Amino acid sequence: MSAPVLEARALRVGYGDLAVCAPVDLxxxxxxxxxxxxxxxxxxxxxxxxLLGLQAPLGGTVAAFGRPVDERERGFRARVAGVLDDDAxxxxxxxxxxxxxxxxxxxxxxxxxxxxGLLDRFGIAAQGRALPTELSSGQRRRLLLAxxxxxxxxxxxxxxxxxxxxxxxxxxxxxxxRDEARRGTAVVLASHDPVLVGAxxxxxxxxxxxxxxxxxxxxxxxxxAEVR
Amino acid sequence: MTRVAAPDPLPALRADPYELLTGRELRTLTxxxxxxxxxxxxxxxxxxxxxxAVSALLAAGLVAGAANLLREALVVPAAAGDAVVLGPxxxxxLLGGAFLALALGTALRLGPLGVGSAGARWWLPAPSxxxxxxxPSFRRALGAGAGAGAxxxxxxxxxxxxxxxDVARGALATAVATTLLVVVAGLAQPHARAAARxxxxxxxxxxxxxxxxxxxxxxxxxxGTAVLVPAxxxxxxxAAGTVALAxxxxxxxxxxxxxxxxxxxxxxxxxxxxxxSVDVRAxxxxxxxxxxxxxxxxxALRTVRGPATALVAADLVLLRRSPTAVAHLVGLAALLAxxxxxxxxxxxxxxFVVLVVAGLRAAQLGAQGARAADxxxxxxxxxxxxxxxxxxxxxxxxxxxxxxxxxxxxxxxxLGAGDGRWLAxxxxxxxxxGAAAVRSAYRRPPDWSAPLLATPAGGIPTGAAAALRVGxxxxxxxxxxxxxxxxxxxxxxxxxxxxxxxxxxxxxxxSRVPRR
Numbered sequence: 142m143s144a145p146v147l148e149a150r151a152l153r154v155g156y157g158d159l160a161v162c163a164p165v166d167l168x169x170x171x172x173x174x175x176x177x178x179x180x181x182x183x184x185x186x187x188x189x190x191x192l193l194g195l196q197a198p199l200g201g202t203v204a205a206f207g208r209p210v211d212e213r214e215r216g217f218r219a220r221v222a223g224v225l226d227d228d229a230x231x232x233x234x235x236x237x238x239x240x241x242x243x244x245x246x247x248x249x250x251x252x253x254x255x256x257x258g259l260l261d262r263f264g265i266a267a268q269g270r271a272l273p274t275e276l277s278s279g280q281r282r283r284l285l286l287a288x289x290x291x292x293x294x295x296x297x298x299x300x301x302x303x304x305x306x307x308x309x310x311x312x313x314x315x316x317x318x319r320d321e322a323r324r325g326t327a328v329v330l331a332s333h334d335p336v337l338v339g340a341x342x343x344x345x346x347x348x349x350x351x352x353x354x355x356x357x358x359x360x361x362x363x364x365x366a367e368v369r
Numbered sequence: 370m371t372r373v374a375a376p377d378p379l380p381a382l383r384a385d386p387y388e389l390l391t392g393r394e395l396r397t398l399t400x401x402x403x404x405x406x407x408x409x410x411x412x413x414x415x416x417x418x419x420x421x422a423v424s425a426l427l428a429a430g431l432v433a434g435a436a437n438l439l440r441e442a443l444v445v446p447a448a449a450g451d452a453v454v455l456g457p458x459x460x461x462x463l464l465g466g467a468f469l470a471l472a473l474g475t476a477l478r479l480g481p482l483g484v485g486s487a488g489a490r491w492w493l494p495a496p497s498x499x500x501x502x503x504x505p506s507f508r509r510a511l512g513a514g515a516g517a518g519a520x521x522x523x524x525x526x527x528x529x530x531x532x533x534x535d536v537a538r539g540a541l542a543t544a545v546a547t548t549l550l551v552v553v554a555g556l557a558q559p560h561a562r563a564a565a566r567x568x569x570x571x572x573x574x575x576x577x578x579x580x581x582x583x584x585x586x587x588x589x590x591x592x593g594t595a596v597l598v599p600a601x602x603x604x605x606x607x608a609a610g611t612v613a614l615a616x617x618x619x620x621x622x623x624x625x626x627x628x629x630x631x632x633x634x635x636x637x638x639x640x641x642x643x644x645x646s647v648d649v650r651a652x653x654x655x656x657x658x659x660x661x662x663x664x665x666x667x668x669a670l671r672t673v674r675g676p677a678t679a680l681v682a683a684d685l686v687l688l689r690r691s692p693t694a695v696a697h698l699v700g701l702a703a704l705l706a707x708x709x710x711x712x713x714x715x716x717x718x719x720x721f722v723v724l725v726v727a728g729l730r731a732a733q734l735g736a737q738g739a740r741a742a743d744x745x746x747x748x749x750x751x752x753x754x755x756x757x758x759x760x761x762x763x764x765x766x767x768x769x770x771x772x773x774x775x776x777x778x779x780x781x782x783x784l785g786a787g788d789g790r791w792l793a794x795x796x797x798x799x800x801x802x803g804a805a806a807v808r809s810a811y812r813r814p815p816d817w818s819a820p821l822l823a824t825p826a827g828g829i830p831t832g833a834a835a836a837l838r839v840g841x842x843x844x845x846x847x848x849x850x851x852x853x854x855x856x857x858x859x860x861x862x863x864x865x866x867x868x869x870x871x872x873x874x875x876x877x878x879x880s881r882v883p884r885r
Binding site: 194195197212213215216218219222227229231232233234235239242245246247248249250255258259262288290291292293317320321323324 | 378379380381382383384385387388389390398399402403406407486487489491492493494495496497498499624625626627628631638
């Protein structure tokens, strides 16, 4: 069995002194897909932000690649990609330029070619020269998703990636994430979409106030369908 | 619907260490792309530079004019046999202290280091060095601190009656001190809780300045006229220390985490939006100290007997949970108590301006509930109360806050003249200020379709300017009876009656709900 890519032990997440969910124990290995599921406000996004080092844990430990998560470490940033719902853009840069910036920032050779391929794959090739403010909400979501795939990654963390996507793109996203896992990337995503989670055959983590429960791959979709 | 057809796996990407960009290169790449799209040619650049120069000159003229006005008001020789007054030196010292505390609080709220929200989203995840991204922010913070300090120091020294040498030394000393405080704010930035505590302490320090004034008066040491400027050797030592601390700050900048920089980006976005839209309420919200509200225990709300008292109780809880607002109320009361010790502010127009401005500010501190309800109307809709009655209920706490401060401010007048009607006038003026604060809280957004007023400093959006006067208009007009009493030096029953009528009119105006 490979070494864990991400490991959380008795991890408490929240704001101030207030934990938003029960302590989390989680071990994610290379090539695994984990779906974090739970009701609205159960703490899924807070957990993901903590796993990405964007929020300090209230207690417990979280480590990536055997070292405590610290997004200030360049090595961590080079290997961990996060796609949250940050709708912020440079007002003077086009869609393509945003992606080139990310690719070149991560040292991707022939960044322009890579970006053009991704624009095509995410269905926003025609909007490559547009400013993000000229895109629809769904197209901006595609841009954010593309930014997660335009750079090298060993761990990919996505917060409700299905948001604002049409059914076609959702289906394609499931395929893209399956390919990621096959290639050895560890994927952790929060989702409310039973179809997406079912298509990924993901391990599950049901986040709740009283307990955070690990679910077997076959059960995640069924549990998600019952979550209220 | 856009259908994505290509089912091939995405290419496997590997980073080439030689292709990695530094923070500076990342920033330069972004700037180059933006510049390539901008239409600005040499002509536009010259116009922009000329525009900035004219604006700076006009601003300098305005500041110098204000300083001279302040000087004329402060530098008044006290008549022989007068009671102890606060002299120009003491007032200048107090103003300088208030500015420094304000500068520290503002620097902590604005970062001081950051990359904006777009930078936080698109730059920070890259494995580039952070200092390369933060260079402009670092320079800006130090420059703004030094510049603002120099201007404030010059104004204070000029207002205190200083000569050219005093003004220059005052400007230099305050510039150094302000820069030092910016550096201190920078060192506190990575520690969110500590930074919030220091910001709260700075707020309390601003509010404590008038209390120090009261203490100076009571101790009988506030009457000096000589402008006090630190010795050059002291300024040199502090400057050297500031440079050393700034260098240390810069070495630690690389370890600034994304959460801190994201939070700073969010604040800067809000501040930028508020400034651009001339929205002082949004600016206040943006600059609210992180972690400003403290909830130690759940409010019992035992006084609630119905919808109106529910709103009043909610406003009281809101005020009680903001230590900064409470400290400012105490400071405003102290300011009103100490203002009569400055000759120009003891009577007449000077006293009127101080009472109206401080009273309105006190009312605004109590009107946070109304401001929140304007932003989120469902807060008022939660209770079964008409919009008009809801606004009247929202006026209670602001009116109490203003009346409390104004009564304290009127005490010297009442005791000096042995006339309790000054207190009645102050309390009724407090009701006017409370109504004005609620009117201001519920005002409509600016009408951006209104024409621009061309001035040498640039266009002024008349719609935004009109929105800004909503609230202060009632505060000023509704306090006319108090102003008349101050000018004639006696509060007749006519003035009290007129002030009572003005309070009723102000309440009617503030509770009016315009059709949307």
